[in-house]
Amino acid sequence: MSISAKSPGEYLLIRNAVEKERLELQFKAWQANIGYLLHPAITQHDHMCIADVGTGTGIWLQELANILPNSCQLDGFDISDILLPDKSSLPENITFYLQNFLQPFPEEFIGKYDVVNxxxxxxALSSDEWEPAVRNLMTLLHPGGHLQWVDCAAHECIVKAPEGTNPVNANRGMDLFRKTMNALGKTPNTAALHGIFQKSGLDACEEQIFTLTNPEVRDNLxxxxxxxxxxxxxxxxxLHKLEDMQSEDEIRNLKEGMLEDLRSTHCWFCYDVYVVVGRKS
Known part of the structure; x- marks a missing residue:
């Protein structure tokens, strides 16, 4: 694989209608395994200010708006607005802003939030960007506010296959994914996130690990x-150049092959999701 120098926070996915559908199916699959939107350590009240950074489609904020009073202020930040819903479809207490979260936030947001999710x-991040990201996000919190980070060990995803089956395309897809992630430096040690929270000065840090095993959402996953x-x-x-894939048609064919493997061999993808939370002193 031939690559050029990476850009800070370079997002290694595309943004279109299919990606929006994928993100929302992924969200539902994760939630079916995690079971909460806000970590139990976070005390809720009627006038919370909550920021969702890297909000994507805004689905987390929309789900949160369904369970919190409309007196709570819910702000979403993302480097792109392509996947965001139309404002007319949103509750009045949700607002979106364009922001690269590796860059300093405008003064109006500093020290404002009870929770940053x-x-x-x-x-999106390379290994050396995780700690600076945590420190930058902490500036959004007021004292006593919580940073909540939900992420996965994507490169450790495995294909679970019944004995005697050989899902060739599903395994090849995972191998190419890992190779691409490695080549572009997108292989952060998600298990280190808890330590980064502590190193950055957050208190009462907790980590929960959820293996995505819920069979009811396996097809979505x-x-x-x-x-x-x-x-x-x-x-x-x-963005770069792949040795193993020369065209988007090849990639589409690989995806169809993976989906066929999943159907015909009754195999499934499985990985861990980490929820890490810490409090600003």
Whole structure:
């Protein structure tokens, strides 16, 4: 694989309608295993200010708006607004802003929030960007506020296959995904996130690990992973140059092969999701 120098926070996925569908299916699969939106250590009240950074489609904020009073202020930040819903479809207490979260936030947001939530940065950040990201996000919190980070060990995803089956395409897709992630430096040690929280000065840090085993959402997860692999390879092909994939048609064929493997061999993708939370002193 031939690559050029990476850009800070370079997002190794594409942004389109299929990716929006994928992200929301992934969200549902994760929630079916995690079971909460806000970690139990976070005390809730009627006038919370909450930021969702890397908000993507805004689905986390929309789900949160369904369970919190409308007196709570819910702000979403993302480097792109392509996947965001139309404002007319949102509750009045949700607002979105454009922001690269590796860059300093405007003064109006500093020290404002009870909670800062982050999800799925494993395809956006390189290993050396995780600690600076945590420190920058901490500036948004007022004393006593919580940083909540939900992420996965994507490169450790495995294909679970019944004995005697050989899901060739599903395994090849995972191998190419890992190779691409490695080549572009998108292999942060998600298990180190708890230590980064502590090193950065957050208190009462907790970590929970959820293995995505809920069979009721397995189809959603399978589609999400196969599509994520295809989108990752497509983004890498556009940004750089892949030795193993020469065209988007090849990538589409690989995705269809993975989905066929999942159907015909009754195999499934499985990985761990980490929820890490810490409090600003």
């Amino acid at each position: 982050v999800r799925v940065m494993v395809v 399978n589609f999400s992973v196969a599509t994520a692999i295809a989108h990752c390879l497509t983004a890498a092909l556009k």
